[in-house]
Amino acid sequence: MKLPRRYSMNQRAEFLRVRQEGQSRAGRFVIVATLAEEKLSHPKLAFVTSKRVSKKACERNRVRRLLREVIIKHGDDFQWPRYIVTIARTSAVEATFEELEKDWLRLARKLDIKT
Protein backbone atom coordinates (compact mmCIF):
# COMPACT_ATOMS: atom_id res chain seq x y z
CA MET A 1 0.00 0.00 0.00
CA LYS A 2 0.98 3.59 -0.40
CA LEU A 3 1.81 5.89 2.47
CA PRO A 4 1.19 9.49 1.48
CA ARG A 5 1.88 12.26 3.95
CA ARG A 6 -1.81 12.58 4.81
CA TYR A 7 -1.72 9.24 6.59
CA SER A 8 0.72 10.41 9.25
CA MET A 9 -0.47 11.34 12.73
CA ASN A 10 0.40 14.82 13.90
CA GLN A 11 -1.97 15.56 16.75
CA ARG A 12 -0.97 15.03 20.36
CA ALA A 13 -4.55 14.05 21.20
CA GLU A 14 -4.43 11.17 18.73
CA PHE A 15 -1.34 9.73 20.34
CA LEU A 16 -2.91 9.96 23.78
CA ARG A 17 -6.06 8.21 22.60
CA VAL A 18 -4.14 5.32 21.09
CA ARG A 19 -2.12 4.97 24.22
CA GLN A 20 -5.10 4.99 26.58
CA GLU A 21 -7.80 3.22 24.58
CA GLY A 22 -5.80 1.05 22.20
CA GLN A 23 -3.82 -2.16 22.57
CA SER A 24 -0.09 -2.55 22.43
CA ARG A 25 2.49 -5.33 22.26
CA ALA A 26 6.26 -5.18 22.63
CA GLY A 27 8.58 -7.17 20.41
CA ARG A 28 12.32 -7.53 20.21
CA PHE A 29 12.91 -4.46 18.09
CA VAL A 30 9.64 -2.50 18.14
CA ILE A 31 6.57 -1.72 20.15
CA VAL A 32 3.28 -1.59 18.23
CA ALA A 33 0.19 0.18 19.50
CA THR A 34 -3.10 0.24 17.62
CA LEU A 35 -6.70 1.38 17.89
CA ALA A 36 -9.50 0.60 15.45
CA GLU A 37 -11.57 3.67 14.54
CA GLU A 38 -14.50 3.41 12.13
CA LYS A 39 -14.80 7.19 11.71
CA LEU A 40 -11.47 7.47 9.96
CA SER A 41 -11.61 7.84 6.21
CA HIS A 42 -8.05 6.56 5.78
CA PRO A 43 -5.30 4.93 7.93
CA LYS A 44 -3.41 6.99 10.48
CA LEU A 45 0.17 5.91 11.12
CA ALA A 46 3.12 7.06 13.20
CA PHE A 47 6.70 5.87 13.43
CA VAL A 48 8.52 6.99 16.58
CA THR A 49 12.30 6.93 16.77
CA SER A 50 13.31 8.91 19.80
CA LYS A 51 16.80 10.07 20.62
CA ARG A 52 17.01 7.15 22.99
CA VAL A 53 17.20 4.85 19.98
CA SER A 54 20.32 6.56 18.68
CA LYS A 55 21.96 9.93 19.11
CA LYS A 56 22.75 10.06 15.40
CA ALA A 57 20.02 11.54 13.25
CA CYS A 58 21.23 9.46 10.33
CA GLU A 59 20.55 6.19 12.14
CA ARG A 60 17.16 7.32 13.43
CA ASN A 61 16.16 8.19 9.87
CA ARG A 62 17.22 4.76 8.62
CA VAL A 63 15.20 2.92 11.26
CA ARG A 64 12.10 4.97 10.53
CA ARG A 65 12.38 4.38 6.78
CA LEU A 66 12.75 0.66 7.29
CA LEU A 67 9.62 0.59 9.46
CA ARG A 68 7.72 2.49 6.78
CA GLU A 69 8.75 -0.13 4.25
CA VAL A 70 7.21 -2.86 6.39
CA ILE A 71 3.80 -1.16 6.17
CA ILE A 72 4.22 -0.46 2.46
CA LYS A 73 4.90 -4.14 1.88
CA HIS A 74 2.21 -5.66 4.11
CA GLY A 75 -0.30 -2.86 4.76
CA ASP A 76 -2.83 -4.15 2.26
CA ASP A 77 -3.43 -7.25 4.41
CA PHE A 78 -4.50 -5.27 7.46
CA GLN A 79 -7.93 -4.34 8.76
CA TRP A 80 -8.57 -0.64 8.21
CA PRO A 81 -9.32 2.00 9.28
CA ARG A 82 -7.29 2.18 12.44
CA TYR A 83 -4.48 3.98 14.19
CA ILE A 84 -1.08 2.28 14.30
CA VAL A 85 1.87 3.66 16.25
CA THR A 86 5.22 1.93 15.84
CA ILE A 87 7.87 2.76 18.41
CA ALA A 88 11.43 1.69 17.75
CA ARG A 89 13.46 0.18 20.60
CA THR A 90 17.17 0.70 21.08
CA SER A 91 18.01 -2.66 19.53
CA ALA A 92 16.35 -1.64 16.27
CA VAL A 93 19.49 0.23 15.22
CA GLU A 94 21.31 -3.07 14.73
CA ALA A 95 18.43 -4.84 12.98
CA THR A 96 18.16 -5.61 9.27
CA PHE A 97 14.99 -5.09 7.26
CA GLU A 98 14.21 -8.82 7.40
CA GLU A 99 14.43 -8.92 11.19
CA LEU A 100 12.23 -5.86 11.60
CA GLU A 101 9.70 -7.29 9.18
CA LYS A 102 9.51 -10.61 11.06
CA ASP A 103 9.22 -8.90 14.46
CA TRP A 104 6.53 -6.52 13.25
CA LEU A 105 4.40 -9.22 11.65
CA ARG A 106 4.56 -11.34 14.80
CA LEU A 107 3.15 -8.42 16.80
CA ALA A 108 0.51 -7.77 14.13
CA ARG A 109 -0.70 -11.36 14.50
CA LYS A 110 -0.95 -10.97 18.27
CA LEU A 111 -2.95 -7.77 17.91
CA ASP A 112 -5.30 -9.30 15.31
CA ILE A 113 -4.54 -6.57 12.81
CA LYS A 114 -4.21 -8.97 9.90
CA THR A 115 -7.32 -10.13 8.16
Next chain:
RNA sequence: ACCUCUCCCCGGAUGAUCGCGGUUUGCUUUUUAAGUUUGCUGAGGAAAGUCCGGACACGGUAGGGUCGCGUGCCUUUUGAAAAAGAGGGACUGUGUUCUUAAAGGGAUGCAGGACGGAAAGUGCAGCAGAAAAUAAACCGUCUUACGAAAGUGAGAUAAGGGUGAAAAGGUGGGGUAAGAGCCCACCGCUCCAGAGGUAACAAAGGAGGCUAGGUAAACCCCGCGCCGUGCAAGACAUAACAGGAGUAGGGCGACCCGCCCGACUAGAAACUCCGGGUAUUAGUCGCAUCUCGCUUGCGAGAAUCCUUCGGGAUAGUCAAAUGAUCAUCGAACCUUCAGUCAGUGAAGGGGAACAGAAUCCGGCUUAUAGGGGAGAGCUUCUU
Protein backbone atom coordinates in the same frame (compact mmCIF):
# COMPACT_ATOMS: atom_id res chain seq x y z
C1' A B 1 61.59 4.66 -6.79
C1' C B 2 60.63 4.46 -1.20
C1' C B 3 59.25 7.34 3.03
C1' U B 4 57.58 11.95 5.46
C1' C B 5 55.09 16.67 5.34
C1' U B 6 51.83 20.52 3.13
C1' C B 7 47.89 21.88 -0.18
C1' C B 8 43.86 20.67 -3.60
C1' C B 9 40.07 17.25 -5.68
C1' C B 10 36.81 12.85 -5.25
C1' G B 11 34.49 10.28 -1.48
C1' G B 12 30.89 3.90 -4.31
C1' A B 13 28.54 3.11 -9.67
C1' U B 14 24.53 1.28 -13.11
C1' G B 15 19.76 -0.93 -13.97
C1' A B 16 14.78 -3.03 -12.66
C1' U B 17 10.46 -3.15 -9.33
C1' C B 18 7.91 -0.73 -5.22
C1' G B 19 7.47 3.89 -2.43
C1' C B 20 7.97 9.42 -0.47
C1' G B 21 8.46 15.30 -0.93
C1' G B 22 8.29 19.57 -4.46
C1' U B 23 6.75 21.22 -9.14
C1' U B 24 4.23 20.31 -13.69
C1' U B 25 0.74 18.15 -18.11
C1' G B 26 -3.82 15.91 -18.86
C1' C B 27 -8.12 13.00 -17.15
C1' U B 28 -11.95 11.34 -13.59
C1' U B 29 -15.20 11.83 -9.39
C1' U B 30 -19.61 12.35 -4.84
C1' U B 31 -15.40 18.90 -7.65
C1' U B 32 -13.88 24.50 -1.32
C1' A B 33 -11.26 18.07 -1.86
C1' A B 34 -9.30 13.54 -3.54
C1' G B 35 -7.81 9.75 -7.08
C1' U B 36 -5.04 8.73 -11.35
C1' U B 37 -1.52 10.13 -15.02
C1' U B 38 2.87 12.81 -18.09
C1' G B 39 7.48 15.14 -17.53
C1' C B 40 11.32 17.52 -14.44
C1' U B 41 13.61 17.54 -9.77
C1' G B 42 15.14 16.16 -4.55
C1' A B 43 21.40 15.92 1.42
C1' G B 44 27.03 17.13 2.69
C1' G B 45 32.29 17.95 2.64
C1' A B 46 31.49 18.41 6.74
C1' A B 47 24.39 18.99 6.12
C1' A B 48 27.53 18.33 12.71
C1' G B 49 29.43 21.59 16.89
C1' U B 50 26.81 26.43 17.27
C1' C B 51 32.72 29.07 18.25
C1' C B 52 33.10 33.91 15.20
C1' G B 53 31.23 37.44 11.22
C1' G B 54 27.18 39.21 8.20
C1' A B 55 22.19 39.45 5.60
C1' C B 56 17.17 39.79 7.29
C1' A B 57 13.27 40.88 11.25
C1' C B 58 11.56 43.13 15.69
C1' G B 59 12.43 46.28 19.97
C1' G B 60 9.66 54.57 19.39
C1' U B 61 18.37 54.14 18.94
C1' A B 62 19.87 61.81 22.11
C1' G B 63 24.37 61.14 24.80
C1' G B 64 27.97 59.52 28.68
C1' G B 65 30.01 56.14 32.54
C1' U B 66 30.43 51.21 35.03
C1' C B 67 29.59 45.99 34.29
C1' G B 68 29.90 42.52 30.11
C1' C B 69 31.79 40.23 25.29
C1' G B 70 35.48 39.93 21.43
C1' U B 71 40.37 40.95 19.88
C1' G B 72 46.09 41.76 20.31
C1' C B 73 54.27 42.05 16.73
C1' C B 74 54.81 45.04 11.73
C1' U B 75 53.81 45.85 6.43
C1' U B 76 50.82 44.32 2.57
C1' U B 77 46.99 41.50 -0.68
C1' U B 78 41.86 39.42 -0.95
C1' G B 79 37.22 40.29 1.60
C1' A B 80 31.08 43.54 3.49
C1' A B 81 33.08 41.66 7.97
C1' A B 82 35.02 37.67 10.54
C1' A B 83 39.00 35.45 8.48
C1' A B 84 42.75 33.74 5.12
C1' G B 85 47.35 34.43 2.11
C1' A B 86 52.36 36.68 1.23
C1' G B 87 56.67 39.10 3.09
C1' G B 88 59.33 40.95 7.35
C1' G B 89 60.80 41.52 12.76
C1' A B 90 61.73 39.86 17.77
C1' C B 91 61.67 35.42 20.76
C1' U B 92 62.19 29.98 21.79
C1' G B 93 64.26 25.29 20.13
C1' U B 94 67.74 23.05 16.86
C1' G B 95 71.60 21.97 12.73
C1' U B 96 76.04 23.62 9.98
C1' U B 97 80.19 26.74 9.87
C1' C B 98 83.77 30.65 11.46
C1' U B 99 86.10 32.77 15.71
C1' U B 100 87.96 32.59 21.07
C1' A B 101 92.52 29.91 26.05
C1' A B 102 87.54 29.55 27.93
C1' A B 103 82.91 31.63 28.70
C1' G B 104 80.78 33.53 24.82
C1' G B 105 80.02 35.76 20.02
C1' G B 106 79.31 36.19 14.43
C1' A B 107 77.29 34.16 9.75
C1' U B 108 73.69 30.92 7.74
C1' G B 109 69.66 27.09 7.45
C1' C B 110 65.28 24.57 9.58
C1' A B 111 61.04 24.32 12.96
C1' G B 112 57.29 26.67 16.33
C1' G B 113 52.98 30.23 17.69
C1' A B 114 46.43 34.12 20.73
C1' C B 115 53.66 37.19 19.71
C1' G B 116 50.43 44.00 24.04
C1' G B 117 52.02 44.28 29.51
C1' A B 118 55.40 40.04 34.74
C1' A B 119 59.54 47.47 36.66
C1' A B 120 50.63 48.87 38.99
C1' G B 121 48.60 45.17 42.21
C1' U B 122 46.76 40.17 43.77
C1' G B 123 47.21 34.96 43.32
C1' C B 124 49.58 30.12 42.12
C1' A B 125 53.80 26.33 41.91
C1' G B 126 53.21 18.72 43.12
C1' C B 127 57.68 15.67 43.99
C1' A B 128 62.77 16.06 45.21
C1' G B 129 65.82 19.28 48.05
C1' A B 130 68.72 22.18 54.05
C1' A B 131 66.63 26.13 51.31
C1' A B 132 61.91 27.98 45.80
C1' A B 133 61.66 34.47 46.10
C1' U B 134 62.28 40.64 51.63
C1' A B 135 66.80 33.88 49.38
C1' A B 136 68.82 29.64 51.75
C1' A B 137 73.89 26.63 55.65
C1' C B 138 72.44 19.51 54.48
C1' C B 139 77.50 17.89 53.17
C1' G B 140 81.80 20.73 52.63
C1' U B 141 85.47 24.99 53.58
C1' C B 142 87.40 28.51 57.31
C1' U B 143 87.80 30.91 62.31
C1' U B 144 87.08 30.08 67.34
C1' A B 145 85.77 27.71 72.51
C1' C B 146 86.15 22.98 75.04
C1' G B 147 88.69 18.29 74.59
C1' A B 148 94.42 13.84 74.77
C1' A B 149 91.79 12.49 70.41
C1' A B 150 87.37 11.32 67.96
C1' G B 151 84.19 15.05 68.23
C1' U B 152 80.71 18.82 70.26
C1' G B 153 79.14 24.04 70.66
C1' A B 154 79.33 29.23 68.59
C1' G B 155 80.23 32.06 64.28
C1' A B 156 81.81 33.19 59.00
C1' U B 157 81.17 31.51 53.98
C1' A B 158 77.07 30.71 48.07
C1' A B 159 83.86 28.65 45.70
C1' G B 160 82.86 22.83 45.50
C1' G B 161 79.07 18.48 46.22
C1' G B 162 74.10 16.78 46.21
C1' U B 163 68.35 17.81 44.70
C1' G B 164 65.55 19.98 40.94
C1' A B 165 62.52 22.29 34.98
C1' A B 166 64.70 26.35 37.69
C1' A B 167 69.59 27.41 43.23
C1' A B 168 69.60 34.67 42.00
C1' G B 169 75.20 36.40 36.03
C1' G B 170 79.75 33.48 33.35
C1' U B 171 85.31 32.75 32.51
C1' G B 172 90.11 34.16 34.18
C1' G B 173 92.91 36.91 37.73
C1' G B 174 93.48 39.74 42.25
C1' G B 175 91.86 39.45 47.11
C1' U B 176 90.67 36.78 51.76
C1' A B 177 90.97 33.03 57.76
C1' A B 178 87.89 30.70 54.03
C1' G B 179 84.88 33.12 50.57
C1' A B 180 81.85 36.48 47.83
C1' G B 181 81.02 41.96 41.80
C1' C B 182 84.45 42.63 47.38
C1' C B 183 87.92 44.66 43.18
C1' C B 184 89.80 44.26 37.89
C1' A B 185 89.76 42.44 32.44
C1' C B 186 86.68 40.18 28.80
C1' C B 187 81.71 38.30 27.80
C1' G B 188 76.59 38.69 29.17
C1' C B 189 72.62 41.78 31.37
C1' U B 190 69.86 46.43 32.46
C1' C B 191 69.16 51.62 31.41
C1' C B 192 70.10 55.92 28.18
C1' A B 193 70.76 56.83 23.20
C1' G B 194 69.29 56.31 18.47
C1' A B 195 72.79 55.61 12.44
C1' G B 196 69.25 53.02 9.51
C1' G B 197 64.25 51.09 8.27
C1' U B 198 57.21 52.77 5.72
C1' A B 199 56.93 49.96 10.33
C1' A B 200 57.69 45.94 13.89
C1' C B 201 62.66 46.60 15.06
C1' A B 202 67.47 48.34 15.68
C1' A B 203 73.89 49.36 14.36
C1' A B 204 77.56 52.65 16.67
C1' G B 205 78.21 55.19 21.27
C1' G B 206 77.53 56.20 26.67
C1' A B 207 76.27 54.82 31.81
C1' G B 208 75.43 51.20 35.80
C1' G B 209 78.37 46.09 39.68
C1' C B 210 73.96 43.64 38.30
C1' U B 211 69.01 45.71 40.35
C1' A B 212 63.78 43.35 38.14
C1' G B 213 63.08 34.33 38.43
C1' G B 214 58.34 31.70 36.03
C1' U B 215 53.06 31.93 35.01
C1' A B 216 48.47 36.83 31.82
C1' A B 217 44.78 30.05 27.30
C1' A B 218 45.24 32.88 36.44
C1' C B 219 42.68 37.36 38.10
C1' C B 220 44.17 41.81 36.31
C1' C B 221 46.15 46.41 33.55
C1' C B 222 46.55 48.78 28.51
C1' G B 223 45.04 49.66 23.25
C1' C B 224 41.12 48.81 19.59
C1' G B 225 36.09 47.16 18.44
C1' C B 226 30.99 45.80 19.98
C1' C B 227 23.00 47.90 21.28
C1' G B 228 19.85 43.53 22.53
C1' U B 229 16.97 39.36 20.98
C1' G B 230 16.97 35.59 17.17
C1' C B 231 12.94 32.74 11.56
C1' A B 232 9.78 29.49 17.87
C1' A B 233 12.62 36.61 14.46
C1' G B 234 8.39 38.67 12.50
C1' A B 235 3.91 39.81 9.13
C1' C B 236 -1.06 38.61 7.60
C1' A B 237 -5.94 36.18 7.37
C1' U B 238 -10.29 33.66 9.44
C1' A B 239 -13.14 32.18 13.64
C1' A B 240 -14.38 33.11 18.53
C1' C B 241 -14.94 34.84 23.11
C1' A B 242 -14.05 36.12 28.22
C1' G B 243 -11.77 39.19 31.71
C1' G B 244 -9.14 41.89 35.99
C1' A B 245 -6.35 46.16 37.67
C1' G B 246 -4.47 51.05 37.07
C1' U B 247 -4.03 56.59 35.61
C1' A B 248 1.14 57.34 35.39
C1' G B 249 3.98 55.59 33.28
C1' G B 250 6.82 54.17 28.95
C1' G B 251 11.36 54.13 25.86
C1' C B 252 17.79 49.23 21.88
C1' G B 253 20.78 44.08 27.72
C1' A B 254 21.79 45.26 33.52
C1' C B 255 23.01 49.41 36.90
C1' C B 256 24.01 54.87 37.37
C1' C B 257 23.75 59.87 35.34
C1' G B 258 20.97 62.10 31.81
C1' C B 259 17.52 62.73 27.63
C1' C B 260 12.90 61.97 24.95
C1' C B 261 7.51 60.74 24.49
C1' G B 262 3.07 60.98 27.27
C1' A B 263 -1.19 61.90 31.24
C1' C B 264 -2.23 65.42 34.82
C1' U B 265 -10.47 67.55 33.06
C1' A B 266 -15.90 64.23 35.29
C1' G B 267 -17.10 60.40 31.95
C1' A B 268 -16.11 58.05 27.48
C1' A B 269 -12.18 57.10 24.52
C1' A B 270 -7.18 56.15 24.68
C1' C B 271 -2.99 54.15 26.94
C1' U B 272 -0.33 50.94 30.37
C1' C B 273 0.12 46.57 33.32
C1' C B 274 -1.52 41.51 34.75
C1' G B 275 -3.71 36.99 33.28
C1' G B 276 -6.50 33.04 30.16
C1' G B 277 -8.46 29.40 26.63
C1' U B 278 -10.09 27.70 21.17
C1' A B 279 -9.04 27.32 15.80
C1' U B 280 -3.31 26.45 16.57
C1' U B 281 1.89 20.81 18.21
C1' A B 282 0.42 27.87 13.34
C1' G B 283 -3.53 28.22 8.43
C1' U B 284 -0.90 31.60 4.64
C1' C B 285 3.52 34.34 4.06
C1' G B 286 8.61 34.94 5.70
C1' C B 287 10.87 30.31 2.39
C1' A B 288 14.15 28.90 -1.63
C1' U B 289 19.80 31.56 -7.10
C1' C B 290 19.43 36.97 -7.84
C1' U B 291 17.58 41.57 -10.25
C1' C B 292 13.98 44.26 -13.18
C1' G B 293 9.11 44.73 -15.47
C1' C B 294 4.11 44.28 -15.43
C1' U B 295 -1.05 41.25 -16.51
C1' U B 296 1.12 38.22 -9.86
C1' G B 297 2.60 34.07 -12.55
C1' C B 298 4.60 34.88 -16.57
C1' G B 299 8.46 37.57 -19.41
C1' A B 300 13.44 39.60 -19.80
C1' G B 301 18.39 39.83 -18.04
C1' A B 302 22.42 38.05 -14.92
C1' A B 303 25.25 34.26 -11.90
C1' U B 304 26.81 29.12 -11.16
C1' C B 305 26.77 23.94 -12.77
C1' C B 306 25.97 20.11 -16.62
C1' U B 307 25.98 19.43 -21.89
C1' U B 308 25.32 15.38 -27.32
C1' C B 309 26.57 22.93 -27.95
C1' G B 310 20.51 22.50 -29.60
C1' G B 311 19.76 23.43 -24.73
C1' G B 312 18.83 21.83 -19.60
C1' A B 313 19.12 22.56 -14.27
C1' U B 314 18.97 25.71 -9.37
C1' A B 315 16.28 20.74 -2.23
C1' G B 316 12.44 22.99 0.75
C1' U B 317 10.75 19.20 5.02
C1' C B 318 8.46 20.73 9.62
C1' A B 319 5.79 13.95 14.89
C1' A B 320 11.01 15.78 9.72
C1' A B 321 10.53 13.88 1.97
C1' U B 322 15.35 12.51 -0.40
C1' G B 323 14.05 5.49 0.78
C1' A B 324 13.49 -0.20 0.38
C1' U B 325 14.34 -4.85 -2.21
C1' C B 326 16.80 -7.50 -6.08
C1' A B 327 20.52 -7.93 -9.91
C1' U B 328 25.22 -6.53 -12.19
C1' C B 329 29.90 -4.12 -11.24
C1' G B 330 33.00 -2.87 -7.70
C1' A B 331 37.97 0.06 -3.76
C1' A B 332 40.27 -1.40 0.90
C1' C B 333 41.33 -5.99 3.02
C1' C B 334 42.07 -11.67 3.45
C1' U B 335 43.60 -16.64 1.45
C1' U B 336 46.02 -19.72 -2.23
C1' C B 337 49.14 -20.23 -6.50
C1' A B 338 52.98 -18.40 -10.06
C1' G B 339 57.18 -15.35 -10.61
C1' U B 340 60.91 -11.56 -9.54
C1' C B 341 66.36 -8.14 -6.76
C1' A B 342 61.73 -5.52 -6.69
C1' G B 343 57.30 -3.57 -8.72
C1' U B 344 53.60 -7.76 -10.17
C1' G B 345 50.05 -11.41 -12.34
C1' A B 346 46.02 -15.25 -11.80
C1' A B 347 42.01 -17.61 -8.93
C1' G B 348 38.72 -17.49 -4.73
C1' G B 349 36.62 -14.78 -0.67
C1' G B 350 35.08 -9.84 0.80
C1' G B 351 31.49 -5.83 -0.04
C1' A B 352 32.45 0.93 1.33
C1' A B 353 34.43 5.85 6.20
C1' C B 354 32.29 9.97 8.90
C1' A B 355 27.54 10.92 8.64
C1' G B 356 21.13 13.51 7.24
C1' A B 357 19.36 20.03 5.09
C1' A B 358 15.47 22.93 8.93
C1' U B 359 15.83 31.28 7.36
C1' C B 360 20.17 32.21 4.15
C1' C B 361 25.45 33.30 3.26
C1' G B 362 31.07 33.69 4.59
C1' G B 363 34.69 31.54 8.02
C1' C B 364 36.57 28.44 12.25
C1' U B 365 36.58 23.75 14.86
C1' U B 366 35.60 18.58 15.23
C1' A B 367 34.55 13.35 12.70
C1' U B 368 36.10 10.73 8.24
C1' A B 369 37.49 3.93 5.21
C1' G B 370 39.73 4.62 0.80
C1' G B 371 41.34 6.81 -3.99
C1' G B 372 43.61 10.66 -7.27
C1' G B 373 46.70 15.09 -8.35
C1' A B 374 50.48 18.99 -7.32
C1' G B 375 54.64 20.82 -4.50
C1' A B 376 58.71 20.41 -0.87
C1' G B 377 62.31 17.52 2.00
C1' C B 378 65.30 13.05 2.87
C1' U B 379 67.46 8.47 1.21
C1' U B 380 68.62 5.07 -2.65
C1' C B 381 69.14 3.40 -7.80
C1' U B 382 70.05 4.21 -13.19
C1' U B 383 72.14 7.26 -17.16
